[in-house]
Amino acid sequence: MNSEYHDNFQSAQAVAGKKLDRAVQKSLFDRLNWVRNLHKYCVSDHQPVIFRSSEGEAEAWMYLMKTGIGKYEGLANWYNFTFRPVFTGDFDEVTKLALLAAIAKEARGSAHKITLSPMPEEDQSTSLTQRAFEQAGWIAFRSKADDNHVLAVKGRTFDSYWAERPGQLRNTVRRKAKKNLVSTRIENQFTEEHWKDYLHVYANSWKPEEGSPEFLKTLAKQESDAGCLRLGLAYIEGQPVAAQLWTVENGEALIHKLAHLEDATKSSPGTLLTAAMFQHVIDVDHVDLVDFGTGNDPYKRDWMDTVRTRYRLEMYWPNNPMAWFPILKQYLSGLVRRRTSH
Known part of the structure; x- marks a missing residue:
């Protein structure tokens, strides 16, 4: 040895x-x-x-x-x-x-x-x-x-997963989506323009100052090159109001960062974007597991089914x-x- x-x-x-x-x-x-x-x-x-x-x-x-x-x-x-x-x-x-x-x-x-x-x-x-x-x-x-909150997909489609979510969450998404104020997009490739929108949302959200924006940017570029980046962005009238940084690899989706603007909360852009991200990784990427990382934030229980x-x-x-x-x-x-x- x-x-x-x-x-x-x-x-x-x-x-x-x-x-x-x-x-x-x-x-x-x-x-x-x-x-x-x-x-x-x-x-x-x-x-x-x-x-x-x-x-x-x-x-x-x-x-x-x-x-x-x-x-x-x-x-x-x-x-x-x-x-x-x-x-x-x-x-x-x-x-x-x-x-x-x-x-x-x-x-x-x-x-x-x-x-x-x-x-x-x-x-x-x-x-x-x-x-x-x-x-x-x-x-x-x-x-x-x-x-650590995770979701084991177990072969479900997004629709079957969504049907099992709490009624209040499903009602919020249904009502806010009907108003058609929020548009969402999910980017697989890193661009400076989209990263600028991500930084704008994070800097103006309730979140504390980012520990190392350069580390996250390096991560986003690296995972983009590997085909693993999923950068979610939500807009109201062309202005970024919510942003999420996910990566997808080897059947697992990792939720690294998420934030939204406080003054846009009434339109629930963060919730609508999260639903869009879950639908993408389940129905398009066909992941087996979604991992919400560390932290015991109460809202995670609405989306996930297991705590480790x-x-x-x-x-x-x-x-x-x-x-x-x-x-x-x-x-x-x-x-x-x-x-x-x-």
């Missing part, structure tokens, strides 16, 4: 070749290009620390960044729907566990705390990572980080004195939570 780490993307790319690219990694968030752009535009003040372990053709990668003395976090932020270790080659669960344990042992030399979030569990990523680090001697604490938990793993290396107080604090917090729950 071999293990190593890289403190720059160039050397990691040289070793990985195309194994961490789109053709091999089916999830957007698992690709080296995703973390490279995220680092460039969002977290460039944190040094990347990219761990790799290998045995034969099987490899595990973990994208981390240094956030303090002896402290690493997953190289991720609010743009990530998930964060997890990435695997390539021929592997099973036993191999995965061994590869992750090798990374955990490698990390002991430079870190006393590693925090990973938002981790999924439907593929056992959280459990496997926790088990591997505990086998390597780390002390791990798992907690809930967020909620996203987890946080906080892992400490107990042989380092800097980890002792945080470990004690975690144990005490756990005792308090258990007492208050009884």
Whole structure:
């Protein structure tokens, strides 16, 4: 079993070749290009620390960044729907566990705390990572980080999906669509004109200032080139009033961003645009899953049918004195939570 780490993307790319690219990694968030752009535009003040372990053709990668003395976090932020270790080659669960344990042992030399979030569990990523680090001697604490709302299409048409939505939502769309004030369009190709309309809506909506407009623009261009962009725009009298950034790939539609102008709320352009986007990805793209990302906004329940938990793993290396107080604090917090729950 071999293990190593890289403190720059160039050397990691040289070793990985195309194994961490789109053709091999089916999830957007698992690709080296995703973390490279995220680092460039969002977290460039944190040094990347990219761990790799290998045995034969099987490899595990973990994208981390240094956030303090002896402290690493997953190289991720609010743009990530998930964060997890990435695997390539021929592997099973036993191999995965061994590869992750090798990374955990490698990390002991430079870190006393590693925090990973938002981790999924439907593929056992959280459990496997926790088990591997505990086998390597780390002390791990798992907690809930967020909620993830998804829709499993299960072969339905949009009409059959829509018939199951709450009556109030369906009535709103029917009434507002009758007035014919709002026009919608869904663009698969990036253009500066359409992106300008997207930025106008976002800047004048209720949303807080965008964390990194350049990161999103780079993402939109990249996904347009790959044929995966779905940029939804709604207009009233030619003026943009709602905008949504989705991507579609490998049977999944990801809803990255959505916003509308507050003074256009009475016409419900955001709701009408969302309905148009769902109809497109279900009936035209024929996706199997629609993913609304992280966040527990109440309106998501009207559109989705399943809630998945996203987890946080906080892992400490107990042989380092800097980890002792945080470990004690975690144990005490756990005792308090258990007492208050009884």
